[in-house]
Amino acid sequence: PLTIYFLSGWLQSQYPDVNWFAHDSGHLLEMLFGWQGSPHFGPFHLLSTVFIGGGFYLIAAGWRTLYSAQKAGKLATTGLYAYVR
DSSP states (O other): OHHHHHTHHHHHHHOTTSOTTSSGGGSHHHHHHTOOSOGGGSHHHHHHHHHHHHHHHHHHHHHHHHHHHHHHTSOOOSTTHHHHO
16 A cells, blocks of 8 residues: 555556555556456465464474474574574
8 A cells, every 4th residue: 555655646647547545556567567357366476375374384483493493492403493593
């Protein structure tokens, strides 16, 4: 919503037929590319779902490493933390 607010003048002048207050207009990339249909099944939405799922996986995988390092009283330097640190 904040992106649409900042770009509202330009968006309205470039795309005057779009109702920018509608829910589907909040999916900005789908609107700019002119894709029809539900934006919830568009490639950008599905790709973001994959990234969110991957983020949850990274948190879960890192949590095991952090928990075992905390129990041992050491710094986490293995697993994902070998690459992050």
